[in-house]
Amino acid sequence: MTAMDGKDDLKPIIEALIFVSDVPLSEAKLKEIVGNGLDGPQIRSCVAALNDEYRKEGRSFEIIRVAQGYQMVTRKEYGDWASRLYKGRSRTRLSRAALETVAIIAYRQPIIRVGIEAIRGVGVDGVLATLLERNLIRIAGRQPGLGRPLLYATSREFLRYFGLDRIEDLPTLKEVVRPDASQ
Amino acid sequence: MSYQIKLEKFEGPLDLLLFLIKENEIDIYDIPIALITKQYLEYIELMQTLDLEMAGEFILMAAILIQIKVQTLLPSPSVAAEEIEDPRTELVKRLVEYQKFKEASSALSSFEEEQRKIFPRAFFDATVRDSEGDLEGEFTLFDMISVFHEALKNVPPPLSPHSVKKVDVTVDQRMAYIIGFMKDRDRCAFSELIAGEARKLVLIVTFLAILELMKRGQIVVRQRKLYSDFWIQRR
Numbered sequence: 007m008t009a010m011d012g013k014d015d016l017k018p019i020i021e022a023l024i025f026v027s028d029v030p031l032s033e034a035k036l037k038e039i040v041g042n043g044l045d046g047p048q049i050r051s052c053v054a055a056l057n058d059e060y061r062k063e064g065r066s067f068e069i070i071r072v073a074q075g076y077q078m079v080t081r082k083e084y085g086d087w088a089s090r091l092y093k094g095r096s097r098t099r100l101s102r103a104a105l106e107t108v109a110i111i112a113y114r115q116p117i118i119r120v121g122i123e124a125i126r127g128v129g130v131d132g133v134l135a136t137l138l139e140r141n142l143i144r145i146a147g148r149q150p151g152l153g154r155p156l157l158y159a160t161s162r163e164f165l166r167y168f169g170l171d172r173i174e175d176l177p178t179l180k181e182v183v184r185p186d187a188s189q
Numbered sequence: 190m191s192y193q194i195k196l197e198k199f200e201g202p203l204d205l206l207l208f209l210i211k212e213n214e215i216d217i218y219d220i221p222i223a224l225i226t227k228q229y230l231e232y233i234e235l236m237q238t239l240d241l242e243m244a245g246e247f248i249l250m251a252a253i254l255i256q257i258k259v260q261t262l263l264p265s266p267s268v269a270a271e272e273i274e275d276p277r278t279e280l281v282k283r284l285v286e287y288q289k290f291k292e293a294s295s296a297l298s299s300f301e302e303e304q305r306k307i308f309p310r311a312f313f314d315a316t317v318r319d320s321e322g323d324l325e326g327e328f329t330l331f332d333m334i335s336v337f338h339e340a341l342k343n344v345p346p347p348l349s350p351h352s353v354k355k356v357d358v359t360v361d362q363r364m365a366y367i368i369g370f371m372k373d374r375d376r377c378a379f380s381e382l383i384a385g386e387a388r389k390l391v392l393i394v395t396f397l398a399i400l401e402l403m404k405r406g407q408i409v410v411r412q413r414k415l416y417s418d419f420w421i422q423r424r
Contacts, residue, residue, distance in 0.1 A: 028311050067310070078310040085306030092308075099301060103200055105294040113293060125286055128201035128246050138331045145329060168300040169307075177296050179289045 016044070020052045030075025030166060049076075073165035074172060097140075107133045108142055112164065112176055116146040116157035134158065142167060202250030203287040205232060210284070217284055220277055222261055226254040253280065332412055336379060336419050337396050344389050356390045363391075363398035367421070368407070376411075376422040 019040060024031050037044050053069050053076055060068050066084045069076050080088050100108070107130050110122050122130050137143045146159035160173065170176065199205040209228050210217055233251055260276035371377055379399070383392055399421060402408045412419040 025310060028309075070307075079307040082303070082306040085308065088308040089305075099305075100298075102198075102294070102298075105297050105301075106200060106290055109290045109294040109297055112297075113290070125283075125290060126201055127203040127250070127283070127287065138329070139335075141332075167304060168297055169304045170300070177293070179293055181285060181289055 016040070016048065017052045017055060020049060021056055024053075024069055024076045024078050027075075027077070030073045030077040032075040035075075070169075071171050072169055073162050100140075100142075101133075101136075103128075103130075103133050104136055108137055108160070108164065111137075111143055111158050112160050112173065113179055115159040116149075117159075118149050118155040118157055120155065122158070140167075202247050203284060204291070205229065205247070206250070206284060207288055207291065217288070218281055220281065222254065222258050222277060226251075226258050229254055333396075333399075333410065333419060336412075337392075340379070340383055340392055341389065344387055344392065356388055358388075358391050358394045360394055360398050360401055363395045364402055367395070367398055367402060371408075371421070371423055376420050378418050378420055380418045382421070 020036060023036060023039060033046055033049050036049055053071075057068050059065075065081075067078055067080050069078050106126060107122060110125050111117055114121065114125075119130060119134065122134075134143070138145075141161055141163040143158050143164065144161045146157045148154040149157050165171065165173065199208065206225065206229065209215075209225055209232075210220065213224065213228075215221065215225070230251060233247055236247070257276045257280065367382060370382060382399075383395055386392055386395070399408070399410065403410060407424055409422050409424055410419055411422060
């Protein structure tokens with residue numbers, strides 16, 4: 007690969023790599039491909055510069071940070087148009103049961119089925135199957151002890167689906183404040 | 190009092206209780222158990238009248254509510270009042286816990302909504318089938334089963350008239366076949382292994398053989414996201 011001195015050479019290379027990647031492209035992968043001591047700050051400044059250009063030129067897309075990587079996506083304003091292209095192919099929204107269940111898994115992972123049911127107060131067998139099928143959760147092993155029940159955790163697809171970079175980016179759980187809990 | 194009930198779908202007894210608490214503008218930490226129990230039971234009754242499918246959990250919760258109500262009504266034994274735990278404590282704890290996740294799930298719901306507006310640059314050309322390069326992606330047993338399902342769908346329907354033939358195939362045989370198939374190569378695709386195979390039983394036994402080889406640590410299975418196929422790799 008050619009030597010790269012400045013950001014100007016680096017920028018189109020990073021752009022090309024993000025452009026062709028069909029999954030969020032991680033910094034580690036970029037470093038591995040580009041080599042030459044490419045570091046995180048360099049990547050981030052290139053991505054920022056690219057996004058600046060796109061904005062100035064009024065492009066319909068941008069590079070976002072999601073699921074521990076970079077991905078080129080259309081801007082929200084053009085979502086309607088893009089969805090017309092994919093009419094009939096768009097996935098259904100998650101049901102409330104699925105959202106509640108995946109929320110419990112996300113905050114309490116790894117967790118066993120019984121643990122989820124204790125919080126929701128209802129059975130979650132069917133919901134777990136749906137979430138597994140949609141790749142939003144994964145089986146993260148078994149809990150030692152009686153019956154060795156399966157442990158569930160969220161997947162990388164979970165981050166992508168909800169537009170999160172890392173699991174730590176989930177909003178903090180809010181407790182109902184007790185009115186007289188002043189002391 | 191006639192209670193106006195909106196027919197919402199409740200996710201469970203806790204969800205229904207939270208709804209009643211909100212409707213009555215009640216402090217969750219100080220639930221008037223008699224009122225809530227009454228309304229809860231009314232709701233259950235209505236669900237029964239309407240013949241709505243009701244999970245057993247709803248009935249269980251009714252029993253819990255009644256039990257709490259009874260406990261609050263009974264005069265306490267000799268112990269001083271402060272030392273007795275409020276019978277509502279356990280239920281309140283569960284409600285507060287559930288409420289947290291209910292709110293978290295509505296946050297996730299709005300994230301989902303936002304994400305539906307953006308479309309990633311994606312690569313749809315599934316005709317490229319290079320067996321080079323890294324295999325990556327989380328691949329679960331579930332994925333394997335769905336690939337297997339696809340393979341089963343491709344099995345042609347039996348020719349009529351229906352004839353029953355004994356198919357002689359064992360897991361051991363298929364394991365040997367897979368190992369033989371991969372003798373000169375590091376990896377092969379599941380679709381290659383079953384190419385041209387129209388006998389369902391053979392497909393099933395082949396799949397079982399793959400699972401057995403995985404268990405023995407002789408092969409690993411990987412998938413490249415794009416394909417409804419998976420790769421079998423020698424260890």
